[in-house]
Amino acid sequence: MNCYSKSREFYLLLAGVCGLLLLMAGCKPAPTQAITPTAVKLSTMTHTKEATSAATPTATASPHPTSSPSPAPTRLTSDLPLSHVSYRLPLTIRHVTENTAILFFELSHPSTGSVTLQPVNQTLPTITTAFGADNARHLLTIQGLRPATNYEIILSLEENGQLTQPSFQSRAWTPMQVRTRSEKQRFFRIGIIGDASFGDTATTALIEQMAQADLDFVLNLGDVVDETSYGVDPFESYAEKFFTPFEPLLHQMPVYTVPGNHDYDADMRYEGQPFYAYVFPPFSEDDPAADDESFTGQFALLPAGDLQILLLDAMTIFGLPGRDAQETWLAERLTDDNYRAVIPVFHVSPYSSSVVHPQDSAFTRAVWVPQFESAGSVPLVLSGHFHHYERLLVNDITYLVSGGGSSILYAAGPYLPESQIYTHQTHFVLLEINDDRLQMSAISVDGILLDEYSLVLDEIKE
Numbered sequence: 337m338n339c340y341s342k343s344r345e346f347y348l349l350l351a352g353v354c355g356l357l358l359l360m361a362g363c364k365p366a367p368t369q370a371i372t373p374t375a376v377k378l379s380t381m382t383h384t385k386e387a388t389s390a391a392t393p394t395a396t397a398s399p400h401p402t403s404s405p406s407p408a409p410t411r412l413t414s415d416l417p418l419s420h421v422s423y424r425l426p427l428t429i430r431h432v433t434e435n436t437a438i439l440f441f442e443l444s445h446p447s448t449g450s451v452t453l454q455p456v457n458q459t460l461p462t463i464t465t466a467f468g469a470d471n472a473r474h475l476l477t478i479q480g481l482r483p484a485t486n487y488e489i490i491l492s493l494e495e496n497g498q499l500t501q502p503s504f505q506s507r508a509w510t511p512m513q514v515r516t517r518s519e520k521q522r523f524f525r526i527g528i529i530g531d532a533s534f535g536d537t538a539t540t541a542l543i544e545q546m547a548q549a550d551l552d553f554v555l556n557l558g559d560v561v562d563e564t565s566y567g568v569d570p571f572e573s574y575a576e577k578f579f580t581p582f583e584p585l586l587h588q589m590p591v592y593t594v595p596g597n598h599d600y601d602a603d604m605r606y607e608g609q610p611f612y613a614y615v616f617p618p619f620s621e622d623d624p625a626a627d628d629e630s631f632t633g634q635f636a637l638l639p640a641g642d643l644q645i646l647l648l649d650a651m652t653i654f655g656l657p658g659r660d661a662q663e664t665w666l667a668e669r670l671t672d673d674n675y676r677a678v679i680p681v682f683h684v685s686p687y688s689s690s691v692v693h694p695q696d697s698a699f700t701r702a703v704w705v706p707q708f709e710s711a712g713s714v715p716l717v718l719s720g721h722f723h724h725y726e727r728l729l730v731n732d733i734t735y736l737v738s739g740g741g742s743s744i745l746y747a748a749g750p751y752l753p754e755s756q757i758y759t760h761q762t763h764f765v766l767l768e769i770n771d772d773r774l775q776m777s778a779i780s781v782d783g784i785l786l787d788e789y790s791l792v793l794d795e796i797k798e
Contacts, residue, residue, distance in 0.1 A: 411462075412452055412490045412499075414510040419493050419500035421447050424571055426504045426579055427491050427512065429590045430475070430619035432553075434483040434517045438619050441491070442473040443502055449493040453478055456486040456513070475617055484518040505575060512587045517552070522641035525550055527585070528765035530557030530683075530720025532741030533598060535577030538762045539742050541781050546764055547584035553638075554585055555645075557720030557738060558596025558683030560612060566603045570611040573604065578615075592638060594647050596683040596721060600656065635662050637669060640769055644675040648682040650719075653699050666704075670711040677793060678713050680704070685719035685737045687728045689758050691749035696721065708733055715791050716774055718767075722746055724760040725778050727789060734791060736776065738765045757787050 425442040432438070439451060446469040453463045460482055467474050481487065489512040492499040501508060527546040532539040546554065564573040585591055598604070599612040606614050616634060635658075638645040646669055652659035670678055686701035688694060700719075708714040709731050720739035723746040728735045735754075739746075745760040762781040767774065771793075778787040 411458065412454060412492065414488065414490050414501070414508075414512070416490075416492055416499055416501040416508075418503045418508060419447075419495055421445050421493055421495075421500075421502050422506075423502045423504040423509060424472070425574075425615060426502075426509045426586070427451075427489070428586050429489075429512075429514050429588075430617075431590055432514055432516060434519055434521075435479065435481050437478045437481060437487070437489075437514055437516070439476045439478060439489070440474070440617065440619075441502075444472070446470060446472045447493050447495075449491065451476055451478065452490045452492070453481065453487040453514075454490060455482070456488060460485065475619075481516050483516055486513055486515045488513050504579070510587075514588065515552075520641075522769075522771055524552045524640050524767075524769040526640075526767040526769070527551045527554040528557065528718060528736075528738050528767055529554065529741040531559045531562075531596070531723055531739040531744075532556070532581070533559040533562035533577060533596075534742045534744060535561075535581050536743050538781050540581045542741060542762065542764050543581055543584055545779065545781075545783065547588070549766060551585075551589060551766075553589050554591045555681055555718065556591055556593040557681065557718060557741075558594045558650075559598045559720065560593055560596070560615075561604060562598040562601070564601070564603050568603070570604055570606050570614075574611070574615055592636075592647060593634070594682050595634065595649050595651055597651060597654070600651055635665060639675075640679075641771075642676040643679060643769060644669060644672065644677075645679045645681060648680055650682040650684045650700055653684075653703050666707065670707060670713065676713070677715055678711065679716050679718065680708065680714065681718045683719060684721045685735060685739075686717070687730060687735045687752060687754060688722040688737055689726060689748045689751045689755050690722040690724060690746045692722065692746045694749060705730075715793065716776075724748070724758060725763050725765075725786060726758045727756045727776075727787060728752060728754040729756055730754045734789070736765065738763070738778070756789075759786055761786060 422444045423441060424444055425440070427439060427441040430438040430440045437453065448467070448469045450464050450466040455462065463478060463480055465476050465478050467476065492501060501510065527549060529542060529546070532542070561573050561577045564570065579586065582591060593616055595610070595612050600610050604611045618634060619636070634647060635649055636647045638647065646666065648666065649658060649662060652662050682700070684696050684700050686697050686705050688697050708717065714733055717733060717735045719735070719737055722737050723739045723744055724737065725740050726737040740761055740763045743762055745762065747760055748758050751758060763778050763786055766777045766779060773793055774791040776789045777785060780786050
């Protein structure tokens with residue numbers, strides 16, 4: 337009996353009894369042949385990079401240091417010599433606002449150093465935040481930034497009177513830049529990718545397209561890293577399958593993630609917890625997830641003008657901790673009159689025409705869809721889990737399934753009557769938020785426009 341047959345037999349035996357085990361047992365079929373699109377060709381990206389491996393030992397979280405503008409900005413260069421200290425988790429941009437950037441990294445050894453945000457425009461002040469050698473793991477809140485400003489990010493270590501930089505996989509993790517949001521920003525370009533969990537060349541090609549798309553940030557719809565063997569260092573798996581392929585995006589913007597079922601796999605645990613929680617700590621002290629030590633996923637609010645994007649952990653519906661806290665928080669967010677509309681983002685789509693584990697949709701559909709419909713403020717729901725692209729319309733809510741972030745794709749079973757379009761092609765989605773509409777474009781790994789769709793926001797009940 338092959339892997340997929342076992343998965344189907346397992347679902348038939350246990351569906352409805354233990355949603356979590358049903359979900360975690362899903363096996364992936366061999367890649368399917370992508371269909372030839374009949375659409376407009378936008379561009380072609382063929383360059384790929386080979387993934388390499390990483391590693392090293394441990395640490396604990398550090399407090400938030402304060403930042404202050406330097407009176408006479410000193411221009412640094414990111415072209416510093418490599419240190420003997422390396423990154424266990426490379427420097428990433430966890431969150432950015434008009435005046436703040438939250439940065440996260442972990443070193444192989446506790447070291448003294450600083451992070452400098454240097455405006456590309458040299459007339460503006462440079463801001464430097466120091467960190468000490470009491471910890472190797474740091475979540476730094478850099479304050480006092482100017483809106484709509486490009487900053488170069490330079491992390492330097494102090495070694496024997498010399499400034500150096502940590503290495504990642506025996507090379508420099510530079511250059512890095514970030515752009516702060518504009519004041520009262522209402523137009524956003526957002527990249528969406530799901531199930532990009534294998535570190536394959538198709539994912540790398542998608543990321544390189546996205547890095548050229550002038551995005552504000554990226555939404556990763558879950559299953560960040562998958563198919564890791566028992567005994568493999570999770571730091572190595574993330575270096576190979578996430579940090580390396582996503583590097584062009586991680587060097588310039590936040591990549592916001594939601595956990596998928598494979599992010600809770602037993603072979604991806606560290607110090608008794610899912611490694612996902614170790615790599616993606618809560619990026620705000622106001623994040624409700626930060627107050628619940630039993631909750632290892634993440635739920636958070638991303639304001640986008642007068643819209644709120646909600647990052648949710650769908651795995652709580654399948655029996656994992658944190659469901660009560662998340663449901664209370666979600667109910668508050670859905671009824672917040674300060675926002676015009678709500679876009680929920682989570683892993684397991686409530687609707688799918690996939691031939692692979694279609695029963696999984698029943699869980700999120702039963703719990704969350706009634707809440708979305710009764711709120712009257714949800715125009716769009718973003719999910720993955722099913723390795724294809726599909727757009728469905730159910731009771732005036734558009735459900736977008738974007739799980740084609742790799743070359744491993746799922747064919748369709750019986751098409752749901754609500755399905756508007758289905759294609760099993762490797763792709764990402766560009767979401768543009770304007771004053772009056774949401775514009776979505778699904779783009780294949782070959783740069784082909786697979787689908788284009790617009791939602792008018794004025795039609796949403798307020």
